[in-house]
Amino acid sequence: MKKKLTTLTAMLLTLGLLFSGCGQSTKNDQSKQTADNSLNEIKQKGQFIVGLDDSFPPMGFKNDKGEIVGFDIDMANEAAKRMGVKAVFKPVQWDGVLLSLNNKDIDVIWNGLTITDERKKQIDFSKVYLQNKQIIVVKNDSTIATKKDLSGKKVGLQLGSSSEKALTDDKDTSGTVKEVKKYSDNTEALMDLSQGRIDAVVVDEVVGRYYISKKPGVYKTLNEDFGKEDYGVGIRKTDKTFKEELDKTLDAMKADGTADKISQKWFGKDIISK
Incomplete structure (x- = not known):
């Protein structure tokens, strides 16, 4: 009887571990899926919305034709093209730009945004691209x-x-x-x-x-x-996979000299952070 109980107990423990493992695997899959959503959502929309102050030359501003142009505009457009999407530019009130990002009114802040400890409490940042x-x-x-x-x-x-x-x-x-x-x-x-x-x-x-x-x-x-x-692109803390992809893209733009060319165009010299 004791032997049978021992055998039964062992079987129950094994089943418990199996179900526990399945449950943990499911949780991990769900966590991974949630983490991947930010990049997938951008890909599905075919665009990311850039929040900016459109009176901030040479980073982003309106030219004589009313078009939004600037250093960060060229950088964002190039990055978006490499990621297979478009960059759409949305002027916002600068003193409320972090709220606009976290409320999902915009997808990134790309407008000469300084990386500070205070801002890090509210949002995440890309790698430094400019000093x-x-x-x-x-x-x-x-x-x-x-x-x-x-x-x-x-x-x-x-x-x-x-x-x-x-x-x-x-x-x-x-x-x-x-x-x-x-x-x-x-x-x-x-x-x-x-x-x-x-x-x-x-x-x-x-x-x-x-x-x-x-x-x-x-x-x-x-x-x-x-x-x-240091300047970085402002990103929601939840958008991990989108941040990873954007960082890779920025690295590639630096490596092949594209970022340097954009810098030369607007500043007359290379001021890209390597």
Whole structure:
């Protein structure tokens, strides 16, 4: 009897392990399927929607014909083509762009988006594809020469941008300025600077230098800045397989020189992060 019970117990344990294994296998398959959905969904739609500030030259902006063009536009279009889909561009309010991504109003943020620890809490990022820094732009005849000279002055920047964080984090500077005026885009900030309504603008170097080149003799930059930063494509934390595919595509664009050509077109030099 004891032998029979032992045999029966062994059989039940074996069956239990088999069912447990099947259950675990099913869970793993379901988990894998869920993880794969992000890329599959993009492929099925035939497109990914890029959220951007369309007043952010040379990264993404409207030309004289009303077309959205720019460095990031060319990069996104090339990446999409290689992935077998299209990039569709959707202007959004920049201070709410992370919410737009997580609400699935857009699929990526590809618009000179700085990788920060705070943003990492809410979204994921592609590999770094470009390095930038926050510079200080003043009028060409300004007597401001250093960050200390911003004491008692009015400083402009784009609301919700990394420029705002860069200035805020520099307590020695932000604690002495008279006023920080926040704008919906950098175009407005630089226009107010040219009109003397503010004394300086903190802006991404890629943007600031673009504007300076368009209006020679109007602006200049200080030698001091607020440090370097990395640009990445903003992606939902759940979209793992889409991120993997995009990273592979960006690596390929760097390796074959395509990213370099796009950089040369917009900046006159290769500033792609290798």
